[in-house]
Amino acid sequence: MKALMFGWEFPPHILGGLGTASYGLTKGMAMQEDMQITFVIPKPHGDEDQSFLKIIGACNVPVVWKENDWNHVNSRIGSMMHPDEYFWLRNGIKYDFSRIHTNELGCISFSGRYPDNLIEEISNYEAVASVLAHQLDFDIIHSHDWLTYPAGVFAKQISGKPLVIHVHATDFDRSRGQVNPVVYGIEKRGMDMADHIMTVSELTRKIVIEKYHQDPRKVTTVHNAVEPLPEINTFTKSPRRDKVVTFLGRITMQKGPEYFVEAAYRVLQKTKDVRFVMAGSGDMMEAMIDLVAKRGIADRFHFTGFLKGSQVHEMLAESDVYIMPSVSEPFGISPLEAMQVGTPSIISKQSGCAEILTHAIKTDYWDIDAMADAIYAIVKNPAMYNSLRNLGRDEVNNIKWYDAGLKVRKIYDSVM
Amino acid sequence: MRNICFYFQIHLPFRLKRYRFFEIGKDHYYYDDFQTEDQIRNMVEQSYLIANRTISEMIRSSNGKFRCAFSISGVTLEQLEQYAPEVIDSFKELAKTGSVEFLAEPYAHSLSSVFDANEFEQQVKTHAAKIKELFGKQPTTLFNAELIYSDEIGELASKLGFKTILIDEAKHIMGWKSPNYVYNHSYIPKLKLLIRNNKFSDDIAFRFSNLSLSAEKFIEWISALPAEENVINLGMGYETLGVAQPAYTGIFDFMKALPYHAMEQQINFILPSEVTKKNESAGPLTVMHPISWVGSDKDLTPWTGNDLQAEALNKLYAVGERVRMCTDKPLLNDWLRLQSTDHFRYMSHKDAHGTHYESAYEAFMNYMNVLADFLERVDAQYPTTIDNEELNELLQTINNQEKEIEDLENELKKLKIRKSKKQES
Numbered sequence: 001m002k003a004l005m006f007g008w009e010f011p012p013h014i015l016g017g018l019g020t021a022s023y024g025l026t027k028g029m030a031m032q033e034d035m036q037i038t039f040v041i042p043k044p045h046g047d048e049d050q051s052f053l054k055i056i057g058a059c060n061v062p063v064v065w066k067e068n069d070w071n072h073v074n075s076r077i078g079s080m081m082h083p084d085e086y087f088w089l090r091n092g093i094k095y096d097f098s099r100i101h102t103n104e105l106g107c108i109s110f111s112g113r114y115p116d117n118l119i120e121e122i123s124n125y126e127a128v129a130s131v132l133a134h135q136l137d138f139d140i141i142h143s144h145d146w147l148t149y150p151a152g153v154f155a156k157q158i159s160g161k162p163l164v165i166h167v168h169a170t171d172f173d174r175s176r177g178q179v180n181p182v183v184y185g186i187e188k189r190g191m192d193m194a195d196h197i198m199t200v201s202e203l204t205r206k207i208v209i210e211k212y213h214q215d216p217r218k219v220t221t222v223h224n225a226v227e228p229l230p231e232i233n234t235f236t237k238s239p240r241r242d243k244v245v246t247f248l249g250r251i252t253m254q255k256g257p258e259y260f261v262e263a264a265y266r267v268l269q270k271t272k273d274v275r276f277v278m279a280g281s282g283d284m285m286e287a288m289i290d291l292v293a294k295r296g297i298a299d300r301f302h303f304t305g306f307l308k309g310s311q312v313h314e315m316l317a318e319s320d321v322y323i324m325p326s327v328s329e330p331f332g333i334s335p336l337e338a339m340q341v342g343t344p345s346i347i348s349k350q351s352g353c354a355e356i357l358t359h360a361i362k363t364d365y366w367d368i369d370a371m372a373d374a375i376y377a378i379v380k381n382p383a384m385y386n387s388l389r390n391l392g393r394d395e396v397n398n399i400k401w402y403d404a405g406l407k408v409r410k411i412y413d414s415v416m
Numbered sequence: 417m418r419n420i421c422f423y424f425q426i427h428l429p430f431r432l433k434r435y436r437f438f439e440i441g442k443d444h445y446y447y448d449d450f451q452t453e454d455q456i457r458n459m460v461e462q463s464y465l466i467a468n469r470t471i472s473e474m475i476r477s478s479n480g481k482f483r484c485a486f487s488i489s490g491v492t493l494e495q496l497e498q499y500a501p502e503v504i505d506s507f508k509e510l511a512k513t514g515s516v517e518f519l520a521e522p523y524a525h526s527l528s529s530v531f532d533a534n535e536f537e538q539q540v541k542t543h544a545a546k547i548k549e550l551f552g553k554q555p556t557t558l559f560n561a562e563l564i565y566s567d568e569i570g571e572l573a574s575k576l577g578f579k580t581i582l583i584d585e586a587k588h589i590m591g592w593k594s595p596n597y598v599y600n601h602s603y604i605p606k607l608k609l610l611i612r613n614n615k616f617s618d619d620i621a622f623r624f625s626n627l628s629l630s631a632e633k634f635i636e637w638i639s640a641l642p643a644e645e646n647v648i649n650l651g652m653g654y655e656t657l658g659v660a661q662p663a664y665t666g667i668f669d670f671m672k673a674l675p676y677h678a679m680e681q682q683i684n685f686i687l688p689s690e691v692t693k694k695n696e697s698a699g700p701l702t703v704m705h706p707i708s709w710v711g712s713d714k715d716l717t718p719w720t721g722n723d724l725q726a727e728a729l730n731k732l733y734a735v736g737e738r739v740r741m742c743t744d745k746p747l748l749n750d751w752l753r754l755q756s757t758d759h760f761r762y763m764s765h766k767d768a769h770g771t772h773y774e775s776a777y778e779a780f781m782n783y784m785n786v787l788a789d790f791l792e793r794v795d796a797q798y799p800t801t802i803d804n805e806e807l808n809e810l811l812q813t814i815n816n817q818e819k820e821i822e823d824l825e826n827e828l829k830k831l832k833i834r835k836s837k838k839q840e841s
Contacts, residue, residue: 270438358765361777369436376437377781383727384780391765 001412002036003029004138004155006129006148008112010041010048010055015113017333018168021200022144024227025408026053028401032409038136040151042125043112046079057081058128062090062106063097076105092135097127118147119182126150133158140412144168146183149190162195162415164408166222169200169330170207176253176327188212195415198222198408200331201352222408223356225401226336235317235341243274243379246319246343248312248334249326251282256325256348256365261288263325265295266372267379272300274379279304279315317341320385321378325365326351335360339396344388346374356399359392418646419686419694420638420678421610422484423582424654425559426464427525428456428492429756431772435782440789446750451772453499456492460500463658468506470657470668475515478675483515483685486654487559490523490543491753493550504550511551517687520544520555520578526755527719529560529569530706531733536569538740539752540576556580557688561757563612563651563709564716567702570601570609580692581607582651585614586707586714596645597698598691608692609701612651612709621652625665631673639681647691651709711767718767719760724780728760731787735794737804741811742797750790759783 005026009019022039029035030052037053044057060081073083090106102108108124115121129151133141141163143152149165156163171183191197191212197219199205205221208214229235245267247260257278264276278288278301285303292301307315316322322338322345329351336353338345339360347354348365361378363370377384433448474482486507488496496503510516522528522539523546529536540558548554557580558573565583573581585595593599595611616638619629638648653660661667678685686694707714719725732754739751762771762779773779798807 266438270440358775359777362774369438372438373436373781373785374777377777377784380437381727381784383723384777384784387723388777 001032001034001140001409002138003038003140003142003412004132004136004161005037005039005142005144006125006151006155007039007041007144008147010039010044012047013045013112017331018145020227020333021168021224021331023049024225024401025404027227028225028403028405029408030405031402032405035409038138040128040132041112042110042121044080056132058125059107059110059112060086060105061128061131062086062102063093063100063108063127063131064102064106065090065093066102066104066106068105073105077107089131089135092131092133094134095127095130100124100127122147122150122186126154129155130158139416140164142166142408143190143194146171146187146190149186149193153190153193156193163193164196164198164411164415165190165194167191167197167199167204167208167330170204170211172207172211173204173328173330174254194218196220196411198411200224202355203328203350203352204330220407220411222404222411223352223399224331224333224336225399225404226333226340226396227401228397229313229337229340232341235313237318237342241273243320244277244318245274245321245323245375245379246277246279246315247323247325248279248307248315248338249324251278251280251285251288253284254327254329255282256327257282257284257288258291259325259365259368259371260323261291261295261297261301262368263323263371263375264301265297266368267375268297268300270376271380274300274375276301277304277315277319278302279307279312281306313337313341316343319343321346321375323371323375324348324351325363325371327365329353336396336399339392342389342393344378344385344392346371346378357392357395359388359395361388417682417684418639418641419648419684419691421647421649421686421688421691423487423519423559423649423651423688424484424656425487425651426492426654427489427561427756428452428459428495429525429758430491430495430753431455432759432782432786435785435789437785437788440785441792444746444750444789444793446786446789447753452495456495456499459655459659460496460503462662463655464500464503465506466663466668467654467657468503468510470671471516472506472510472513474672474675475510475513477672478679478685480513480515481679481685482675483517483687483690485517485519485557485559485688487519487521489521489525489561489756490539490546491525491756493546508551511553515687517557517689518547518551518553518555519557519559519582519688520547521559522561524752524755525561525757526752527561527564527716527729527757527760528733528736528755529564529572530716530720531729532736533572534740535733535736535755536572537576540573557582562719564706565609565703565708566706567602567704569706570607570703571604574601574604574607579606579608580610580688582610582612582649582688583701583703584612584651584707584709584714586703588714589701589703589707593698593701594645595649596641596647598647598695599699599701600697602700602702605697605700608697610647610649610688610691612649616648617650617652620650620667620670621656621660624656624661624667624670629670631670631677634670635674635677635681635683639683647686647695710769718764718769719757722763722765722776724763724776725760728763728780728783728787731784731791735791738798738800738807739794741804741807742794744793744797747790747793747797750793754783754787754790 007022040056042058060077133155143165145168171179316338324347331352335345345360361374431448431451523543558578563584595613599609601607
């Protein structure tokens with residue numbers, strides 16, 4: 001089975017959960033013996049792990065025919081792609097994309113991020129997909145998230161191969177209901193054209209069915225999993241007097257940071273031996289600093305700014321409680337990461353991961369009383385802390401990408 | 417002659433309300449009266465009243481040959497008195513027929529038999545007194561909460577004067593032995609054990625509608641047993657009649673038809689206290705670790721199996737001795753209600769039967785908040801900085817002081833009288 005996947009992010013250079021999920025899923029799927037995965041991303045950095053799949057950078061695929069010398073191509077993109085492959089892909093140019101700005105190799109430059117001209121990048125990505133669809137040999141097309149739906153659809157139209165799309169989030173999650181019509185249009189068209197739709201949770205599945213009017217028979221939930229953490233024992237908790245309760249993520253409307261502040265205020269009315277940490281950055285950060293000051297708890301409430309790489313796991317491991325009060329979270333991988341390092345988690349019922357976790361505390365995102373109660377119980381009661389820590393860790397260690405991969409495979413087989 | 421010994425258990429806990437940590441120290445009322453009332457009214461209407469009517473009819477139509485026993489926990493009796501006094505009246509009517517027996521159990525349907533022997537003793541006594549007061553007879557048979565039993569508990573019960581205990585048929589205790597004989601305690605031969613027949617009890621309690629069981633078939637099964645097996649103990653929750661097996665399954669008609677078919681096959685009905693008078697023991701049973709009537713393992717794990725449950729129980733029973741020194745009525749009342757086994761069952765990850773919480777953790781959090789407030793109140797009565805022995809001495813001194821003052825006053829009076837008499841003379 002040869003799968004052609006279109007993605008947007010791939011570790012180590014990631015901006016959100018999409019990259020992590022793409023990596024985990026492909027790695028889990030690659031454990032199936034007959035699985036060959038080609039993963040396309042806009043702009044690889046060359047340090048991606050390619051041991052279990054092949055990565056193609058869209059920025060190295062020619063879309064406009066340009067005559068070039070082998071040595072020149074080698075010096076330009078040799079570190080990412082073999083020049084022979086470049087020339088071979090060049091044969092796949094069947095359409096005139098000269099309207100798009102390209103470099104002397106006939107390639108489009110991509111930011112690989114989420115720039116202001118995102119819609120333009122998405123359509124350029126579609127052009128790249130056409131070349132690949134003509135030239136590559138594959139059995140199925142798999143598109144990750146809305147940015148890559150147009151590419152997947154175009155590839156399907158050209159090759160006649162089935163298309164499955166993977167909904168990691170919808171615009172309803174990102175915007176608290178204030179949907180961008182252009183984004184919605186792209187999402188809807190992708191879903192309409194897909195042979196099957198995978199969602200990361202039942203929550204998302206419901207949105208796809210209700211808000212995008214998809215046939216329920218066409219939509220299947222494949223819950224995310226979590227990669228086993230290497231060197232798990234290097235993360236330790238240093239002894240300290242105060243307990244630490246951590247919020248970690250983008251400080252935006254979607255993540256519900258204000259509910260965390262209000263819950264912290266409630267807890268601090270009753271006990272003083274707790275500190276609250278808001279790690280991350282985002283457009284609501286200043287408002288949160290104001291709110292903390294207004295509630296008069298600034299001496300116990302700390303902001304760390306953006307954390308990256310291993311800092312994230314260190315922060316999680318140092319915490320006594322991890323809290324994710326998201327208003328709407330398609331899946332939410334971070335509580336699973338917290339539980340991996342043995343930190344009890346409180347999550348909102350509006351998070352997809354709540355569907356598969358037993359040993360985490362679940363509250364409504366708006367229920368600050370319940371949230372405060374849970375924080376208080378965990379920091380004050382060792383039995384509660386230890387149960388959540390030990391049983392939670394066991395639980396998460398049994399949620400494997402391999403199993404998620406098997407589910408995806410079943411869906412592949414059903415649409416072939 | 418073969419005998420069927422029927423007994424029914426009735427227990428419903430006082431439901432705890434949602435109690436957040438910031439209410440600790442402020443709000444001392446822990447119960448959700450609406451839920452408690454709703455729960456018991458449902459049971460009363462769907463089961464207890466109809467079932468009582470059915471049993472009364474069975475007794476009448478069989479000329480008193482049909483007999484059965486009830487074990488109603490003290491906290492449930494309180495609820496019935498408050499929310500459904502007609503059920504109490506109906507049980508009193510049944511008591512008058514002489515064909516029913518009321519069993520003793522720890523008042524709060526608690527795990528005190530395992531965690532606090534003194535508490536167990538007190539609760540069984542309180543419950544027995546309540547039964548005597550309501551139904552006019554002192555119980556002589558013990559139905560421990562959840563049929564929990566071990567040699568140790570048997571010894572406790574024997575000291576309290578019980579002659580018979582009901583226990584469950586646990587495979588690892590019985591081995592090849594049949595439950596259909598009377599057995600006795602491993603080293604107290606006069607204490608008799610009646611073993612609940614798992615198969616026949618559960619055929620009615622859990623499988624009745626699936627088996628589409630008829631009274632005739634059921635009695636046939638029982639009469640097909642080897643002739644020397646002569647006591648069949650059938651124990652189940654009373655809500656089997658009407659709730660677990662709703663009226664439309666025909667459960668009440670099944671019950672009504674039982675006496676007729678039984679008599680046809682020369683099978684009698686008998687009360688637990690009568691069984692032991694009429695039957696010799698087949699031998700002793702040794703039970704080292706407590707058994708219960710729940711699950712396939714028949715042990716205590718549904719209430720004590722995880723860290724949360726262990727923590728809650730430890731914190732609760734740590735103050736037992738202290739609470740028993742208190743005289744504050746509301747506090748003692750709460751002490752009982754907080755002991756019902758249900759609260760701990762809800763904290764089970766695997767087997768939270770009957771829970772209204774979303775998870776074991778939620779049940780634990782809520783209970784521990786309530787308990788924290790309760791413990792503060794206990795502490796306010798007698799600070800924990802004074803240890804129990806010291807406190808006991810102090811209390812004794814205080815109590816004695818009163819007596820002493822009284823004595824001295826009496827003496828003073830006498831002297832005064834003597835003095836005035838002297839003056840008169």
